[in-house]
Amino acid sequence: MKAAVITFPGSNRDGDVAKALKQAGAEVVHVWHGDTELPQGVDLMVLPGGFSYGDYLRTGAIAGRAHIMDATRAHAARGGYVLGICNGFQIACEAGLLPGILVRNANLKFVCKRQHLKVERNDTAFTRAYAKGQAIDVCIAHGEGNYITDAETLARLEGEGLVAFRYADAQGNVTPEANPNGSLNGIAGIYSPGLNVLGLMPHPENLIDSLVGGTDGRGLFESLVGSRKAA
Numbered sequence: 001m002k003a004a005v006i007t008f009p010g011s012n013r014d015g016d017v018a019k020a021l022k023q024a025g026a027e028v029v030h031v032w033h034g035d036t037e038l039p040q041g042v043d044l045m046v047l048p049g050g051f052s053y054g055d056y057l058r059t060g061a062i063a064g065r066a067h068i069m070d071a072t073r074a075h076a077a078r079g080g081y082v083l084g085i086c087n088g089f090q091i092a093c094e095a096g097l098l099p100g101i102l103v104r105n106a107n108l109k110f111v112c113k114r115q116h117l118k119v120e121r122n123d124t125a126f127t128r129a130y131a132k133g134q135a136i137d138v139c140i141a142h143g144e145g146n147y148i149t150d151a152e153t154l155a156r157l158e159g160e161g162l163v164a165f166r167y168a169d170a171q172g173n174v175t176p177e178a179n180p181n182g183s184l185n186g187i188a189g190i191y192s193p194g195l196n197v198l199g200l201m202p203h204p205e206n207l208i209d210s211l212v213g214g215t216d217g218r219g220l221f222e223s224l225v226g227s228r229k230a231a
């Protein structure tokens with residue numbers, strides 16, 4: 001598995017996700033947002049967390065129009081894997097890789113805390129190392145993580161099983177109290193229809209070491225590295 005981690009001006013979790021991928025056994029290359037082509041043989045493109053362009057205009061709005069996003073869309077259209085974490089999820093939505101948009105948290109506050117997620121399905125390249133319905137303990141750190149979309153798209157996401165993770169309590173129950181930002185249906189992450197693009201607000205890359213809080217995030221990277229790319 002060869003992964004390309006894209007760095008935008010203001011990315012701050014690019015090093016973290018590179019570390020998580022390497023720990024899981026991936027080869028990692030770094031790509032600058034102004035590049036127009038991917039290195040040879042890339043299986044996975046990663047849009048990391050952070051504050052690209054200082055979150056100006058709307059978070060992810062400028063980065064979503066960066067040169068590298070044409071190559072990212074082409075990679076996704078070929079069936080290649082794309083992982084957008086937090087600001088990367090916002091960028092993926094702005095770039096049209098995923099439907100919907102992330103807006104200000106319902107309480108208008110930046111939220112930085114531990115958070116459980118329910119793994120909705122484990123038959124994807126991103127989640128095969130988890131159990132279906134498992135509650136995983138990760139962390140969140142965002143001001144604009146409130147996922148919204150129109151009713152038709154929401155029905156399609158739900159109907160086609162494209163919700164990847166929901167905010168939950170420690171037992172995996174999805175409740176309004178467990179929802180930290182007001183996202184529709186407690187959505188914390190979604191897949192593209194081909195299941196090759198995943199965007200999620202929480203940070204699995206920051207829970208990969210028991211010395212610094214936990215290891216529940218490792219499953220996502222181990223799932224990916226153990227999987228084969230689409231032809």
Ligand SMILES: NC(=O)CC[C@H](N)C(=O)O
Pocket residue numbers: 048049050051052055059085086087088141142143144145
């Ligand atoms: N940790 C992050 O990636 C933050 C995402 C974004 N800048 C926000 O605050 O919503």
